[in-house]
Amino acid sequence: MTQLNADHCYIFTDTETTGLDINFSQILQVGSLLTDENLVVEKEHSLFSKLLPWIVPSPEAFLVHKKTECLNEDSPTHYEMMCQLREDWLNWSINKNPVFITYNGHRFDEELFRRQFYWCLLPPYITNTGGATRLDLMYTFQLVANFFPNSLTVPMNEENGISLKLTDWAEANKISSINAHDAVADCYLMVNLSRLIAEKVPEVWNSSLRGSSKDGNLRLIQSEPFAMIGEVIRKSRFTYPVTFCGQNNKMQNEVAVADLYFDPDTLDELSDSELLEQISNAGTAIRKVRINKSLPIMNALDIPSIHDTLDIPFEQLEERANKIRNNTKLQSRISELLTNNQIQYPPPKYVEQSVYSGFPSKEDELWMERFHATPWQDRSKLIDGFEDSRYRELAERLICVHETAGTPDQSLKRYNTFISQRLSDKGPWLNIDNTLSKIEELLKKEEDEERKNILIQLEKKLKKMATI
Missing domain, CATH: 3.30.1520.20 (Exonuclease ExoI, domain 2)
Known part of the structure; x- marks a missing residue:
């Protein structure tokens, strides 16, 4: 394969999550592969997180990705995972400008990354600032399907419709998708398909890179x-x-x-x-x-x-x-x-939805750095130092998850009320009662032992959450 872009590296990345709502789902696993300009893999990671205490996961999502290790309290916290993710990405791209490559990522994974860096008081725009650019392979496949349909095998269904599923493109082009729906495995599918496109249709690959x-x-x-x-x-x-x-x-x-x-x-x-x-x-x-x-x-x-x-x-x-x-x-x-004639959208109702409600002030950016450098037992003293109420609310949540010692009673009271509301109230999120009913319904129909076991583990976890 010819050398394509010697001053760039490529970071292929994918997520497995608790659900499909970008505002109220949690990333459970991030897989990333670092490749050179010739799409040779140099580094990889698979990062996991345990459930946040206020997130009720979709049982259907767990049946797809099967990440039951995230139900274990010994798994890393969500904050630890997101900090490690940022550190790895920055280290991987220290000498070259990264192109972050996803599949359907501009609608889903990228939006999750932005929100969940923001939830953790970390800069949310790592994939498109500081020399970084981003590419969604789903649109690359659309170019192939329309203008170069004979260069790769375009997956078609029985009605002669084009599939845009990553696994269908892989299988149609003789790339095994046996471990699909694991974030790292899906990254390898993306890399292998990208190699095929770069080799067989360099016009499409180069246009996609240009459009990153x-x-x-x-x-x-x-x-x-x-x-x-x-x-x-x-x-x-x-x-x-x-x-x-x-x-x-x-x-x-x-x-x-x-x-x-x-x-x-x-x-x-x-x-x-x-x-x-x-x-x-x-x-x-x-x-x-x-x-x-x-x-x-x-x-x-x-x-x-x-x-x-x-x-x-x-x-x-x-x-x-x-x-x-x-x-x-x-x-x-x-x-x-x-x-x-710009469309005016109503202001978001919940802090999770507010990532686009303005950039932090310089003072809040510096306060975030101080927050991350301070021991957990002392971070509650920094909450009121944030100018923006969004960051005060998010900081309080982070502290209550990680270290209740030394946290003011008012903060703990607000946090416990918040947990109770999220687990029991109806909203744009899933609640425990409805999800337990769904699990019970799925268990009655399920015959596969592995899938039954996943549902039973999830049911046990949710019942435990309901009693805390």
Whole structure:
């Protein structure tokens, strides 16, 4: 394999969790592999955590990953796991800029990492700051499925729909997935599939690497003569020729692209309200994309079979792209509409959901460093030193989990009330009563002894949590 990017290293990473809700699920296992620029594995780790006292796990999740060691009180704490994860990643990338590679990670694993570093008062954006970039392989596979379907075996179901499951791609291409749903094993699946893509379709691999940064994605969108988006939605292929046509001035991760299958001359004739409808609705001439995440996009000239892919002639699309590229007035109008019509979301109700509610002040950042360096028995004295109420609440939880000696009675009272509410109340989280009922229901139907044993262990753990 040719040397691809000598000043970078790649960190493939995956998680196993208590459930699918990114705000209220806990990471139980993190697997990571460090590879060089030739995708040769140099280091690996598998980090585990015991359950947080307020997290009720999904029994279905445990039946998939089978991580019953996380029910053991002797396992490392969640805070210890997250601190070790940060330390390993920083050490692995001390001499090279890391590209963090996940599978469906921009919707799930990456969001979990950010939230759970934040819960632990650690910097949440380790995968896209300080020279780090991030790549979601799911979008790489979509490019393969749309533009290079004969280079790898694309997994199809009985209805001729495309599967985007990692294990299906591995098995279709003769890569064993026998230990799938272990975080480290899934990382090896990603590495092996990445090697295959880099070898057989370097155009896709290099485009994906380019798109691992915001600037790289923007350059791809702006590339000449035009770019191609290749998506897999509901197991079907969709391709679009696109070019840049605007950017949100306040939130620059939001970019507008023009679908070149639509005649750009008609856009100039639209009023602002009509143009906004084109931006806001599906299936119209303008689409919004986010350049801070992987996109299934590449330059049209990097697709050898491009003429077979298009619905109208290449030259006509090139002409349309040039029109939009040179129409700075239209770009300014679209940029202004994006800027003035941002969706306003209600403030989050719970602290776990508040990772995006503002960056910490410099003072709070320094206070976090002091917090981590202070012995547990003395950390309760630092709670009120945080300016931001989010960090006071999270610090109090961390202290009550690790060291109750010396913790003020008011803190312990709040913590115990919080635990009681999370285990018993209905909310966006799972509670014990409903989950125990679910386990009982599953046990009645289950015939496999290993799966029965997992459910019994989980049931025992939850009953113990209910009595504390």
